[in-house]
Amino acid sequence: MKKTGLRRHVRRQVRGCLLACLLASASCAGTATAATASAASASASAGADARLRAIHEAEWQWRQGQRLENEEDETSGISAGLPQVDAATQAARRARWEGVLEQLDGVAEQDLSPEGRINYAVYRAQVAALVANGRFREYEKPLNADSSFWFNMTYEARKPFRTRQDYMNYVAQLNDVPRYFREQVANMRAGLARGFTPPKVTLAGRDGTIAGIVGAKPAETPFYLPFKAMPAAIPAAEQDSLRAAALEAIARRVIPAHAELLAFMRDEYVPRATGNLAAESLPDGKAYYQSKIVEYTTTHLAADEIHRIGLAEMAKIRAEMAAVMKEVKFTGGLPAFLQFLRTDPRFYARTPEELLMRAAWIAKKFDGKAEQYFGRLPRSRFAIIPVPPDQAPYYTSGRGGPGVYLVNTYDLPSRALYSLPALTLHESAPGHAFQMPVAMEQGGRPAFRNAYISAYGEGWALYSERLGTEMGIYETPYEVFGMLSYQAWRASRLVVDTGIHAKGWTREQAQRYLMDNTALSRHEVETEVDRYISWPGQALSYYLGQMAITEARAKAEAALGERFDIRAFHDTVLELGSVPLPVLKARIDRFIGEGGKGPYATGQ
Incomplete structure (x- = not known):
């Protein structure tokens, strides 16, 4: 090689080495910078988490001393x-x-x-x-x-x-x-x-x-x-x-x-x-009713918007009801079909024991399907007992929670058997007596997380009623209609609650709306409307909560396709415990981003 060529070759090698060194140095600097940023982020998270923990632990300890209703450990x-x-x-x-x-x-x-x-x-x-x-x-x-x-x-x-x-x-x-x-x-x-x-x-x-x-x-x-x-x-x-x-x-x-x-x-x-009747007629009524909407729905929706949502959802459910009526070859209209359901003896238990035993049979049907839909089952079991007789005349049809499913055996002609599967799924498993223990059995969670948030808890229980169609719990078209009647009952609450508390509805107007759109008995309609009148906002939580879960599931199914696993989805929703609806939606977005892996599969 000529000297001039050799010099050019050496210069190229030197430049290459210098460039490599510069790149390597930049890479090292970048890695160091990223590591420093990561460490800083971790430190900031630890500091912020510690500040939050100090606040809620001090307040919770004080709160326990106050012995507030539903707040005690x-x-x-x-x-x-x-x-x-x-x-x-x-x-x-x-x-x-x-x-x-x-x-x-x-x-x-x-x-x-x-x-x-x-x-x-x-x-x-x-x-x-x-x-x-x-x-x-x-x-x-x-x-x-x-x-x-x-x-x-x-x-x-x-x-x-x-x-x-x-x-x-x-x-x-x-x-x-x-x-x-x-x-x-x-x-x-x-x-x-x-x-x-x-x-x-x-x-x-x-x-x-x-x-x-x-x-x-x-x-x-x-x-x-x-x-x-x-x-x-x-x-x-x-x-x-x-x-x-x-x-x-x-x-x-x-x-x-x-x-x-x-x-x-x-x-x-x-x-x-x-x-x-109206909450808005109470002192500072408009602000008071809006505060109850925020508390029970965890959203900032206005009463008018909720009313419109309710009317739209009721129209969808009415179409499903019409399909069931066609399936059973009923030739009359909806009012006649509802009257038939409310009066035919075949749809009603003859003794309180029969109603309780039917509820127990439905609950055991769920047990046979549970592992197909849930990866984690609660250790806690529940009893099925009648509502205490001194409260039963004014009580709702049933209520569930950790360890208990209360069934109202008062006035048996108002307790339709075709609605019992939906009621049981809602109040026992996979509803309240299932969801609450799953949440409470989570380890390492602050005590305040066991508090009940109605939009989540009632939304999940209402979602459980719909889930019964996939699980094969409903055995007759009449039981499917009972489920739809319960869906209409909760959707109509969006209309009735806002109607009473923000639109000047009368008690009779609210009762008529439920009688015209659900298969609830007259007794149930009267006790339910009085509940909505005296407990503003609470009835809004059910259907809005269900809509949030249903929409989150549809989003996950569309995004994940064949990777969607119903067990992983349900486990992800339930391991959260009661949370505001925006938190639930954000968690499902993260579930999608992680490829649809459930919390227990990923070790979270």
Whole structure:
């Protein structure tokens, strides 16, 4: 090689080496920069998660001391004494939660880990609802057509009692009833003075559960139930002592407190309760009703928009109903078909035991299908029991939760067997008595995540009714129609709730809408409408929640195609526990991005 060629070759080699070194150096610098950025991001997430955790752990510990209804840790046993509910305590709670919201404003949400963002969204919505309830002084209206503070107390007697201390604490609760009732009555008087009560028409007969206590012997009241069968580990002499203390507390404290409450309800509260039905007619009514929409639907939809959604969905369901009528060769119109369903004896149980046994059979049918649709099943089982007789006349057709599926056996001609499969799927499994335990059995989750969010919980239960068609639970066209009637029942709530509370509907108008569009009995229609009147917004959660789950599933099926696994989808929805609907939608987007792998398959 000539010298000039050699020099050019050397120069090219040197330039190549220099370029390689520069590229390598840049690559190393880029890797270092990425690593530094990743470390910084991880540090920011850890810091933001820690700040959020410090806020919610401190507040939750304080909240447990407040012993709010539906907020106590179920693992903590029976509490000694009843909660403080006086106005000063309520104001202090509101101030505490407003301070928590200010603290949450200081958390950089974008820096939180994926799980931290879910915790943040759930927790902030929860605290915001508590603040709103304090702002509108919801505690001045501690009853509705569905439930009341005095009847809710009897649920404590149905909890598991395991230790001597549980019984001693419960006796302390019984002795605390007069103080607790006085505070509730003082709040109700304040509400009465400003026109903030349930509508008078929804209170008729609701004093029956109070009168039942006043007229009973101490050992015959629900409050004595825990003492009828006590753990053998408690010595017999101590059992006798605890029973005597309970009987004395019921006789000298509980029954007289109920007698005073009964007089207040009959002589003062019910006669002066508001005659208006609409939530928007209450003090600051428009803002109050919108706050209930936000609380129960976890959306910011307006009443008019929800009303339109309801009408559109009802039209779709009516078309499905018409197809079933054609299948059974019914030649009349929908009103005639509904009358046929409401009156033909073949569709109704003859005894309460028959209704309960049919419910149990349907629940066992689900058990035979469960593993095809769910990868993780809850360890918790549930009992099927009748609604207590003193509450049954005003109670809904059924209700489920951890460990129990309540079936209303009152007025059997109003409890259609063709609707029982949909009711059972909703209240037992895979609905409430299935979903709630799955959520509660998740490990490493903050305690506040076990709180119930209606849009998610009721949306899932209503989705479970539709899922029954895929699972083969409905065996006749009439049972399919029963499911559709239940779908129409929930879709009609979007129309009726907003109609009553924002559009001036009358009670009779709401009843007629349900009678014309569902197969519900007259008794069910009347109790349901009174529930919607006295509990604004809650009825909106069901269908809007179902729509969110159904839309998320359709999106996942379209995106994943053959990779879509129904078990993985259901596991992903259920492992979240109760969350606001926007959180659910975001989680399914992530599910799609991860290729449709369920939470247990990926080790999450």
